[in-house]
Amino acid sequence: MNVLIxxxxxxxxxxxxxxxxxxxxxxxxxxxxxxGAALRILGDDDVRD
Amino acid sequence: MAETLDxxxxxxxxxxxxxxxxxxxxxxxxxxxxxxxxSLKRLPGVVGARLNFTNRxxxxxxxxxxxxxxxxxxxxxxxxxxxxxxQADSSETEEARHARFLIxxxxxxxxxxMNIMLLSVSVWSGAIDMPQETRDFFHWLSALIALxxxxxxxxxxxxxxxxxxxxxxxxxxVPISLGVLLALGMSLVETANHAAHAYFDSATMxxxxxxxxxxxxxxxxxxxxxxxxxxxxxxxxxAHRLDGVELTRVPAAALKTGDRVLVRPGDRVPADGIVLNxxxxxxxxxxxxxxxxxxxxxxxxxxxxxxxxSGTLTIRVTAAGSGTLIDEIERLLEKAVAARSRYVxxxxxxxxxxxxxxxxxxALTLVGxxxxxxxxxxxxxxxxxxxxxTCPCALALAIPTVQVVAAGALFRSGVxxxxxxxxxxxxxxxxxxxxxxxxxxxxxxxxxxxDEINPALLQRAARLALSSRxxxxxxxxxxxxxxxxxxxxxxxxxxxxxxxxDGVAARLGSLSFCGIANPEPIAPGTSLIAFRHxxxxxxxLVRQTLRLDAVETANALRAMGLDxxxxxxxxxxxxxxxxxxxxxxxxxxxxxxxxxxAAIDALKQHGRRVLMVGDGLNDAPALAAAHVSLSPISAAxxxxxxxxxxxxxxxxxxxxxxxxxxxRARRLMxxxxxxxxxxxxxxxxxxxxxxxxxxxxxxxxxxxxxxxTLNALRARLPARQARSGTATxxxxxxxxx
Numbered sequence: 189m190n191v192l193i194x195x196x197x198x199x200x201x202x203x204x205x206x207x208x209x210x211x212x213x214x215x216x217x218x219x220x221x222x223x224g225a226a227l228r229i230l231g232d233d234d235v236r237d
Numbered sequence: 238m239a240e241t242l243d244x245x246x247x248x249x250x251x252x253x254x255x256x257x258x259x260x261x262x263x264x265x266x267x268x269x270x271x272x273x274x275x276s277l278k279r280l281p282g283v284v285g286a287r288l289n290f291t292n293r294x295x296x297x298x299x300x301x302x303x304x305x306x307x308x309x310x311x312x313x314x315x316x317x318x319x320x321x322x323x324q325a326d327s328s329e330t331e332e333a334r335h336a337r338f339l340i341x342x343x344x345x346x347x348x349x350x351m352n353i354m355l356l357s358v359s360v361w362s363g364a365i366d367m368p369q370e371t372r373d374f375f376h377w378l379s380a381l382i383a384l385x386x387x388x389x390x391x392x393x394x395x396x397x398x399x400x401x402x403x404x405x406x407x408x409x410x411v412p413i414s415l416g417v418l419l420a421l422g423m424s425l426v427e428t429a430n431h432a433a434h435a436y437f438d439s440a441t442m443x444x445x446x447x448x449x450x451x452x453x454x455x456x457x458x459x460x461x462x463x464x465x466x467x468x469x470x471x472x473x474x475x476a477h478r479l480d481g482v483e484l485t486r487v488p489a490a491a492l493k494t495g496d497r498v499l500v501r502p503g504d505r506v507p508a509d510g511i512v513l514n515x516x517x518x519x520x521x522x523x524x525x526x527x528x529x530x531x532x533x534x535x536x537x538x539x540x541x542x543x544x545x546x547s548g549t550l551t552i553r554v555t556a557a558g559s560g561t562l563i564d565e566i567e568r569l570l571e572k573a574v575a576a577r578s579r580y581v582x583x584x585x586x587x588x589x590x591x592x593x594x595x596x597x598x599x600a601l602t603l604v605g606x607x608x609x610x611x612x613x614x615x616x617x618x619x620x621x622x623x624x625x626x627t628c629p630c631a632l633a634l635a636i637p638t639v640q641v642v643a644a645g646a647l648f649r650s651g652v653x654x655x656x657x658x659x660x661x662x663x664x665x666x667x668x669x670x671x672x673x674x675x676x677x678x679x680x681x682x683x684x685x686x687x688d689e690i691n692p693a694l695l696q697r698a699a700r701l702a703l704s705s706r707x708x709x710x711x712x713x714x715x716x717x718x719x720x721x722x723x724x725x726x727x728x729x730x731x732x733x734x735x736x737x738x739d740g741v742a743a744r745l746g747s748l749s750f751c752g753i754a755n756p757e758p759i760a761p762g763t764s765l766i767a768f769r770h771x772x773x774x775x776x777x778l779v780r781q782t783l784r785l786d787a788v789e790t791a792n793a794l795r796a797m798g799l800d801x802x803x804x805x806x807x808x809x810x811x812x813x814x815x816x817x818x819x820x821x822x823x824x825x826x827x828x829x830x831x832x833x834x835a836a837i838d839a840l841k842q843h844g845r846r847v848l849m850v851g852d853g854l855n856d857a858p859a860l861a862a863a864h865v866s867l868s869p870i871s872a873a874x875x876x877x878x879x880x881x882x883x884x885x886x887x888x889x890x891x892x893x894x895x896x897x898x899x900x901r902a903r904r905l906m907x908x909x910x911x912x913x914x915x916x917x918x919x920x921x922x923x924x925x926x927x928x929x930x931x932x933x934x935x936x937x938x939x940x941x942x943x944x945x946t947l948n949a950l951r952a953r954l955p956a957r958q959a960r961s962g963t964a965t966x967x968x969x970x971x972x973x974x
Contacts, residue, residue, distance in 0.1 A: 192371065196356075196374075196375075196378060199352075199355070200378070200382070203348055203351065203352050204348070206348070207345065210344050211341060211344060214337065214340060214341065214344070219340075220289060220291070221289040221290055221291045221292075222291055223290045223291045224288065224290030224291060227266075227267035227270055227290055228267075230267045231267065231270065231271040
């Protein structure tokens with residue numbers, strides 16, 4: 189069972205990474221306009237022709 | 238005289254870049270986002286334009302001097318969107334900050350709950366063959382996650398509980414905080430003693446569930462507030478300010494005391510003031526409820542919200558609250574607000590009952606176990622287990638979840654909640670009091686005898702009316718099916734408009750202007766406007782008309798067992814026919830604001846719970862005095878601020894919908910509370926006899942929370958009743974036009 193000594197902290201570290209990523213995305217305003225984000229993907233103004 | 242528009246109050250400057258937020262109307266689809274942003278970015282100097290589709294606000298940045306704020310709005314108007322500068326008030330910014338904090342807490346609690354559950358499931362499933370060292374290792378790890386997470390994510394509850402305790406009160410957050418803290422403390426001690434059970438998972442899961450409820454509640458409130466803020470911005474009036482001899486168009490909010498303002502016929506008076514010169518008739522129905530017009534001349538006092546009818550006026554803006562009427566209303570408002578007893582929410586009432594019972598039960602458990610010879614350790618652990626299992630997870634979710642769903646249902650029927658506890662108060666009412674002018678009747682006058690006039694003739698009159706700025710003409714113009722004005726129409730100020738249609742002269746205006754003899758006298762409050770087209774002529778009666786579904790709504794309200802009453806500031810002979818049409822026997826006319834309050838107080842004395850529906854400035858104190866209040870969106874600003882909810886529709890139906898949704902929500906709240914009680918009735922005996930393990934606690938808590946939440950979802954109205962579903966958008970558009 190010694191494997192747990194590093195597997196469990198590794199699992200926690202992964203979870204913590206997820207939490208930090210979420211907090212970062214919240215801070216950078218990615219949830220300020222949830223409906224708009226769904227619609228923006230339909231626009232093609234980023235396509236250069 | 239060219240008039241410039243001054244928007245400087247809304248523009249923020251930073252390092253040569255200007256920033257402005259606009260509330261945009263009419264954004265409906267994905268294409269709009271792109272169209273709006275692209276059209277602005279094409280303008281020279283604009284460096285950024287981003288439309289937030291969720292709250293319909295557009296943030297624009299541009300290099301100063303290269304483009305003016307006015308041009309941005311004009312550019313939007315060119316592509317068909319109405320926009321108005323928007324300034325978030327401090328409460329909205331504060332709310333946004335708090336919402337973000339709640340979501341952070343939710344994320345932390347979610348992370349902690351998931352990871353601790355991962356460890357706990359291993360402990361539960363390995364209960365028999367897991368070595369003690371491994372179990373302790375898992376418990377210590379859980380503690381390592383749970384303690385900082387609870388310290389952070391529990392803040393909303395701990396703070397609220399502390400605030401309540403300091404004022405010697407109990408709210409739902411007190412038992413929650415106590416439960417979480419005791420669960421954590423006991424688990425820590427048990428872990429140190431190598432015991433089998435730790436409740437770290439229960440504590441964090443509890444926080445996670447409760448934060449879900451809080452965050453949802455908050456999100457819904459922010460959503461409705463954003464819509465209300467946009468409506469207010471789009472409704473905001475502009476004023477023509479006289480700077481020396483030059484005329485500048487400024488937002489009414491930017492007016493200062495002492496400014497001179499020009500008010501043209503057909504305009505709404507933008508601020509309270511004193512008439513410097515000019516003479517006119519003004520319609521003060523939004524201020525006093527009186528529908529008959531008042532003649533004014535230089536020196537007269539004039540209130541914001543009145544409509545100028547005939548002549549151009551110059552007014553000097555006076556400080557807010559300097560007029561005698563405003564003074565009186567503010568004084569009454571202050572008194573009414575001070576007298577309003579603090580409403581104790583259902584959740585807090587439940588908590589005041591619940592907390593002592595639960596804590597007494599835990600204490601008795603402790604004493605009981607000691608009495609039966611158990612060790613102090615076992616007795617304490619069991620008593621704390623009782624507290625953990627009764628920790629009001631379901632109880633604390635029972636009400637907010639219903640609240641969220643009901644507020645959403647209201648929002649879809651075009652009702653915006655101002656006060657958080659309005660739903661509970663709305664469900665308790667037994668009497669509905671209406672103001673007449675602008676509430677039972679439409680805020681603007683309409684042609685009353687449209688049915689009796691030859692439709693073709695009426696259409697011609699209505700199209701001709703489009704060319705006039707006169708308020709009476711505006712009423713006639715509303716009858717037009719096609720909003721196409723005739724070409725070449727000319728207006729003779731104070732007389733009417735004329736044009737040649739199909740080679741025949743047509744005139745719309747006063748009787749003499751159209752060459753029609755004076756008919757029999759008409760009722761006061763009604764205005765006559767004549768139309769002549771060659772040999773054909775028509776007399777149009779313009780007056781306040783009932784909202785389309787007023788009769789239907791009155792009947793529906795009576796069918797719901799509510800008593801109806803009218804309290805109006807208008808004359809008796811104007812109120813009587815309306816009361817008769819609606820079948821309301823109990824009506825009072827010519828009331829001053831004091832009179833309205835007195836009537837409401839008299840009802841209160843008899844134990845009545847009153848819903849006041851009103852729009853005028855004179856209704857504001859009455860709205861504050863009533864148990865709960867509603868306003869149409871066309872209401873005066875002060876009045877709207879007092880109302881617990883605002884409805885957007887031109888119809889009166891939302892009043893009925895609101896009460897129905899509120900009553901339904903109340904029923905579900907009670908059901909949910911009973912569900913929580915039943916859950917406790919089952920779980921507490923199990924805990925008292927000491928059979929609760931962390932596994933049982935976790936299952937019971939999540940089970941009851943989910944049950945209560947599912948029940949709350951029933952607060953949405955069935956599809957049949959929510960037929961005014963698109964009312965929000967329709968009303969917003971109606972209002973914009």
